Amino acid sequence: MKILVTGGLGFIGSHTVVALQQKGYEVVIIDDLSNASVDVVQGIKAITGVQPTFYQIDLREKQAVFDFFEQHTDLAGVIHFAASKAVGESMAKPLLYYENNFFSLINVLSALQHYGIKKFLFSSSCTVYGQGEVMPITEEESIKSALSPYGNTKQVGEEIIVDLAKVFPLQAVLLRYFNPIGAHESGHIGESPLGVPYNLIPYITQTAVGIREYLSIYGQDYDTPDGTCVRDYIHVVDLADAHVRAMEYLIQEKNQQQVEAFNVGNGQGYSVLELLHSFERVSGLKINYKIVERRPGDVDKAWANTDKIQRVLGWKPTKTLDDMLASAWKWEQKSRNNNN
Ligand code: WQD
Numbered sequence: 001m002k003i004l005v006t007g008g009l010g011f012i013g014s015h016t017v018v019a020l021q022q023k024g025y026e027v028v029i030i031d032d033l034s035n036a037s038v039d040v041v042q043g044i045k046a047i048t049g050v051q052p053t054f055y056q057i058d059l060r061e062k063q064a065v066f067d068f069f070e071q072h073t074d075l076a077g078v079i080h081f082a083a084s085k086a087v088g089e090s091m092a093k094p095l096l097y098y099e100n101n102f103f104s105l106i107n108v109l110s111a112l113q114h115y116g117i118k119k120f121l122f123s124s125s126c127t128v129y130g131q132g133e134v135m136p137i138t139e140e141e142s143i144k145s146a147l148s149p150y151g152n153t154k155q156v157g158e159e160i161i162v163d164l165a166k167v168f169p170l171q172a173v174l175l176r177y178f179n180p181i182g183a184h185e186s187g188h189i190g191e192s193p194l195g196v197p198y199n200l201i202p203y204i205t206q207t208a209v210g211i212r213e214y215l216s217i218y219g220q221d222y223d224t225p226d227g228t229c230v231r232d233y234i235h236v237v238d239l240a241d242a243h244v245r246a247m248e249y250l251i252q253e254k255n256q257q258q259v260e261a262f263n264v265g266n267g268q269g270y271s272v273l274e275l276l277h278s279f280e281r282v283s284g285l286k287i288n289y290k291i292v293e294r295r296p297g298d299v300d301k302a303w304a305n306t307d308k309i310q311r312v313l314g315w316k317p318t319k320t321l322d323d324m325l326a327s328a329w330k331w332e333q334k335s336r337n338n339n340n
Pocket of ligand 1: 085086087088124125126127177178179180198199200201203215216217218219228229230231272295298
């Protein structure tokens with residue numbers, strides 16, 4: 001069976017491609033390389049022995065999207081990762097986020113409708129909840145107005161999918177990730193943001209290898225035990241497994257409704273300082289940091305209730321926080337060695 005993975009050379013996408021290939025699926029990747037390197041294709045092959053077919057396409061180009069689907073009418077399903085995804089960056093560049101994330105999604109969905117491809121997995125986010133009122137957050141938590149353009153693109157993205165499902169027999173799962181971190185234990189693929197990292201873990205590992213002078217911690221006056229923001233960190237390999245299970249759930253037509261949402265997280269929250277000290281323990285290094293102003297768009301706390309995905313998809317996290325941090329550190333060191 002052939003699966004299209006858009007954004008398949010990205011951090012979560014590449015780990016999901018590996019997991020799909022290891023389950024015997026043929027994978028085709030579309031990526032525009034705006035936040036990923038083409039070298040990731042070889043990283044995937046180094047792990048699975050199978051080189052995925054890769055097309056460099058800008059999904060904002062509708063004709064290019066339809067030309068692709070014209071050649072691949074036999075797709076069993078589509079996993080759509082392709083999007084800009086940094087909360088902080090989206091506050092500074094709202095139009096880039098709305099254009100990229102909406103045009104890409106709409107073009108892919110238009111092609112699905114045109115070619116009658118029904119199984120669709122959407123990379124959504126816990127940011128659709130805004131500042132959740134009750135921790136841990138369940139899928140029944142009300143969708144509040146997003147605190148960032150990034151979160152808004154995921155909220156409206158989900159609504160677009162629901163509205164399409166009313167007029168086309170789309171069968172979709174929305175996976176609402178919490179904070180994906182870590183890397184495949186092989187060290188062949190991992191999180192490699194281009195430029196200065198927006199996300200916490202790559203910034204910490206780049207500080208650890210000396211690329212960054214110190215970590216800026218965005219605020220220590222939040223309503224949390226140590227004042228820094230609390231997040232639910234999930235290993236990217238566990239997250240990839242959730243995607244394979246969700247796609248199989250759709251392919252085997254076990255889904256109860258046309259569109260279903262699932263939280264994917266560890267179910268436990270850690271503060272920025274707790275993450276930092278855990279990384280220092282795992283790496284044996286001291287990380288310089290400074291407390292600075294809050295970052296616009298950040299919520300105080302967010303961690304997941306994952307009862308639903310465990311009950312319906314049989315998924316549960318297997319990796320510990322130390323596994324996540326050790327694998328991220330191993331990846332950073334290997335990447336630097338390869339670049340030297
Ligand atoms: C985490 C915490 C920052 C950088 C991410 C993804 C988003 C979504 C949700 C999937 C925050 C603090 C960060 C730094 C810091 N996942 N921080 N200094 O904003 O929770 O969003 O998870 O869809 O796509 O981006 O993650 O890693 O940016 O921040 O103090 O240099 O670390 O304030 O509290 P975030 P993050």
